[in-house]
Amino acid sequence: xxxxxxxxxxxxxxxxxxxxxxxxxxxxxxxxxxxxxxxxxxxxxxxxxxxxxxxxxxxxxxxxxxxxxxxxxxxxxxxxxxxxxxxxxxxxxxxxxxxxxxxxxxxxxxxxxxxxxxxxxxxxxxxxxxxxxxxxxxxxxxxxxxxxxxxxxxxxxxxxxxxxxxxxxxxxxxxxxxxxxxxxxxxxxxxxxxxxxxxxxxxxxxxxxxxxxxxxxxxxxxxxxxxxxxxxxxxxxxxxxxxxxxxxx
Numbered sequence: 001x002x003x004x005x006x007x008x009x010x011x012x013x014x015x016x017x018x019x020x021x022x023x024x025x026x027x028x029x030x031x032x033x034x035x036x037x038x039x040x041x042x043x044x045x046x047x048x049x050x051x052x053x054x055x056x057x058x059x060x061x062x063x064x065x066x067x068x069x070x071x072x073x074x075x076x077x078x079x080x081x082x083x084x085x086x087x088x089x090x091x092x093x094x095x096x097x098x099x100x101x102x103x104x105x106x107x108x109x110x111x112x113x114x115x116x117x118x119x120x121x122x123x124x125x126x127x128x129x130x131x132x133x134x135x136x137x138x139x140x141x142x143x144x145x146x147x148x149x150x151x152x153x154x155x156x157x158x159x160x161x162x163x164x165x166x167x168x169x170x171x172x173x174x175x176x177x178x179x180x181x182x183x184x185x186x187x188x189x190x191x192x193x194x195x196x197x198x199x200x201x202x203x204x205x206x207x208x209x210x211x212x213x214x215x216x217x218x219x220x221x222x223x224x225x226x227x228x229x230x231x232x233x234x235x236x237x238x239x240x241x242x243x244x245x246x247x248x249x
Contacts, residue, residue, distance in 0.1 A: 002026040003053040003186050006092075011148040012057055012107070015179035020055070023187040044095035053103035053186045054096055058088070078122060085123040086130070093134045103190045104138045105182060106131050110196050112142065137190035141182055144198040148175040150209055163213070163232040165206040172208060173199040206232050 007013030
């Protein structure tokens, strides 16, 4: 069975392709920077021709969805983001319907159904709604924070070189586990529903991110390039790329 993996350039792309191959699937990967946003429906139909399933990794918000500033962290203009997601999702689903794709696997975020009215989670909630109403059999995989993307969380929450995060509980999950679940889901009949994945251990978000910043090295990235150390502090409420996070202690 041939499956298309729409990779947004994050760390899950290569892992999902590898795991799909381990499941015996014939994989067609479409990585960014070209991305599906720049393709017409006709171009997408050409690329998806012969594919029985599509794994769409372009859902969760990232640093590319806003402007990273030293003063306010990640600043997102939500309306353009919603417009882009609405358009790209509609074009992709129309192309899938035209070529006969019979399983759409979408990556989303745990909690989008509960706090999906703020931040970039609004875009994910919209995308989930469009997928479920498309008429194409689907599976939605909601993941907690992926270990390998912890730097993005820190970058988005940094203001004046301080990473402001509430001491909420989190269960980060390994990217390999998410990639395996995505590939496994694509290889089997559609769920026609949602499945969630989380890590086995619970951590305080501010403690987890602070520990990660002491061991990560990204010399080519925004904050590292400025050669100035950051500290992690906690606040009672913080608005992040994912929405409003509040201290529940």
